[in-house]
Amino acid sequence: GAGVSQSPSNKVTEKGKDVELRCDPISGHTALYWYRQSLGQGLEFLIYFQGNSAPDKSGLPSDRFSAERTGGSVSTLTIQRTQQEDSAVYLCASSFGQGAYEQYFGPGTRLTVT
């Protein structure tokens, strides 16, 4: 079956512009996670969704970052007024949810802010 898909795969934007990153989880997965991976850093948790609700937004670095999930499926991560330090690979993962230990990751969106 299809895995987690993310679009776009690469995004180059100018400082100050807004960007939207999309994640399509595996069908039937109720939990969805966003992580950020910067050069030389491990994966940094941003936010997770249980259905359409986000019980844990603790990893969002600033109020320029927001995310939503609709229909218990697709999720969008929006970064407003992008800064150079936002350059990173943004990874999405999904899992069956409660009691499930494996998170399935997408290939990521590589964001470059110039």
Added chain:
Amino acid sequence: QKEVEQDPGPLSVPEGAIVSLNCTYSNSAFQYFMWYRQYSRKGPELLMYTYSSGNKEDGRFTAQVDKSSKYISLFIRDSQPSDSATYLCAMTMVMGFQKLVFGTGTRLLVSP
């Protein structure tokens, strides 16, 4: 200080060598431990998952957890060039709807 520490490497070994990858952590509340493998420009994929202290074996891979020392390891036997990747340890307190806390990853290079 980070919650999870991992040597970034790179670690270079010849084909057939035994590889040892390690992580230390500071939060004793972590109960579940995972190893992910990440090839260049790909998302991480789960290799091993453990809960209790001790060893867990799966083919050429062995995961070891020592909760008293807050130390986990991944051993790869008979390493192959196809094992060349970045290996990330990850851990969490509660299984299910819960973020994973990752190490920085160790880059492994296995030469033929």
